[in-house]
Amino acid sequence: MSSLKHVMLMTGDEAVAYAVKQSNVDFISAYPITPQTIIVERLSEYVASGQVDAAFVPVESEHSALSACIGASLCGARVFTSTSSQGLALMHEIMYVASGLRCPIVMAVANRALSAPLNIHGDHSDIMGSRDSGWVQIFCESPQEAYHYTIQAFRLAEHPEVLLPVAVNLDGFTVSHSSEPVELLHDEEVKNYLPRLPRPRLDYDNPHTFGILALPTHYFEFKLEQARALENAGEVLKEVASLYPQPSDALRKFTVEGECEHVVVVGMGGVMGTIRHVVASIGQKFYSLVSIRLFSPFPHRELAEILSDAEAVVVLDRAMSPGMASPPLASNVKSALYDLDIRKPVVSVVYGLGGREPTTSMVRRLLEKMRDDVMSGGVKSRYLYLGAGGGLA
């Protein structure tokens, strides 16, 4: 039964907070940082007014926020937190503990640049710094997606074959602070979609020891088991998506627009709307779009298969990996192709650092250049910085 009955004008932050409210969380802990602050402001209001029966613990740092979340999660609570940038960097140590202790915490990350220089605007440097922390990582294009994916994140996190924390990423300001009409599920639908499942917890009558010391005899197996649980999330996602009350908004690993025969643009997050708009305006036949929603576990095989007929692949990264062969998304795309013995020119484009949003004319120049290169047979793997120094660098 389709279910969308009401629509509210919401920013990405507000949409996340509303999703968390409907998900009937038991525990929220956070520390203020721009641009996620509105999420916890809204949630504190929901708790204060009794719209959510949860503990709201406003701690003295992000490090303590995630630490408190782990304590609450190990009691069996449904737990939410959110952060950005420096706050996420401060949590970094505890992110590994959250995944290692298999805590199904959901965290919204309103992605923001990392200091220095200090900058409050959007890019993905924050979450990419914790790329290998063993969390499921989802990226949202819009407030609407942030709403739907936050609800589905709880179901994915709490699945017995996953039991891992999930980061729901929304670009700082472009998604976190942009308003759009957001279609909402009914409270009852969300409640039915998110059953409470038993899991090991801190209980005096049935004592467990959490956070053990594992020496070289056992540590490796723990980490392998945890990595397999993260891989499981890719399969479990299908079930999580298939049961979602609004099938058209079910979380997918990625979406594909176009035939993927000529130039394929691979990216994630809010920028994809700009790309889509430009492609529509200059003729869609030559360009295809792949918008990644599930960055971790990375959909290697499916993505490589989609790219197997492309003449060139343009990968958009909103973060750098200084000193490394490629930035994070390009690196994963190249690995995925290599593993299937597919050799394609991959153009790595870094864009939007510190909130420098690509304009439509910038994107148009990029796409036209790619088309010209393909037509002249001149595309080679290369590295570009979109909008740095005033244009296509």
Added chain:
Amino acid sequence: MMEVVKLEQLYGREGISPGHSACQGCGAMVAVRQVLMAAEPPFIVVTPTSCLEVVTSQYPYTAWRVPWVHVAFENAAAVASGIEAASKVLERKGRGRRHRVLVIAGDGGTYDIGLQALSGALERGHSFLYVCYDNEAYMNTGIQRSAATPLSAITTTTPRGKPEPKKDIMSIVAAHNIPYAATASPHLWKDLTNKVRKAMSIEGPTFLHVLAPCPRGWRYDPQHTIKIARLAVETRIFPIYEIEYRRYRLNYVTARPRPIEEYLTTQERFAYLLKPENRHLLEEFKKTVEERWQRLLELATPTTRK
């Protein structure tokens, strides 16, 4: 007023099983056993990274007979905050039973790296008992100085003795105006266990500072742990007192304290201090002990209007 009980009348559940890997004569393990016997069920224990953590939780074994969690080094009080708040909500929502929360942390995890999380949790007023077992250095990593290391004690990072005096953690904790904070020593087990019971009967944050002699770090024969704890108290180096909100009460007063040298000479960590040419350091050490005792006496004396 709490009634005094005999040891067998305590809740009596051994929270720690034999077979953990603590050193012989570990003062912390004696204190922890007493704390756990006195703690009223149901409770959950949080331990930051510490000696206690590594000697009790080495996979595939656990020494814990009670629910226990270790998350990291600097965040025990934050983890406790989460457990306390979640436990209350889950009981309210019919999905669990409220548990008391007990943190057992070392001095490094309390005085130094864990101080911010501790301060935050005290300020927010969570109901939990935070026990700091104080062995006066980073013993787990090999005896490096902490803020709890006393003046002139030798550690592996203070080979000529620590130039600074011990941080006054009790005053810092008391400045948060919490309902209850106390010091205790494992040789005064009745005092220690009664303080645990008292603290855990109070809504709000409570703090217990327990002296935990360490044979390896303090350099003494493991059989002398309890004797050394006793000497620390009887020389007034480690005064036994409690603070209810900001009201102080001394729990162990002796008219004639033992000479401070009696304590210092039992431990090789004070060898540098006891050298004849370092007599000025010894005098400074004595002065800090005496000054703190006098200040405690003043704080513990009811003031009268003049």
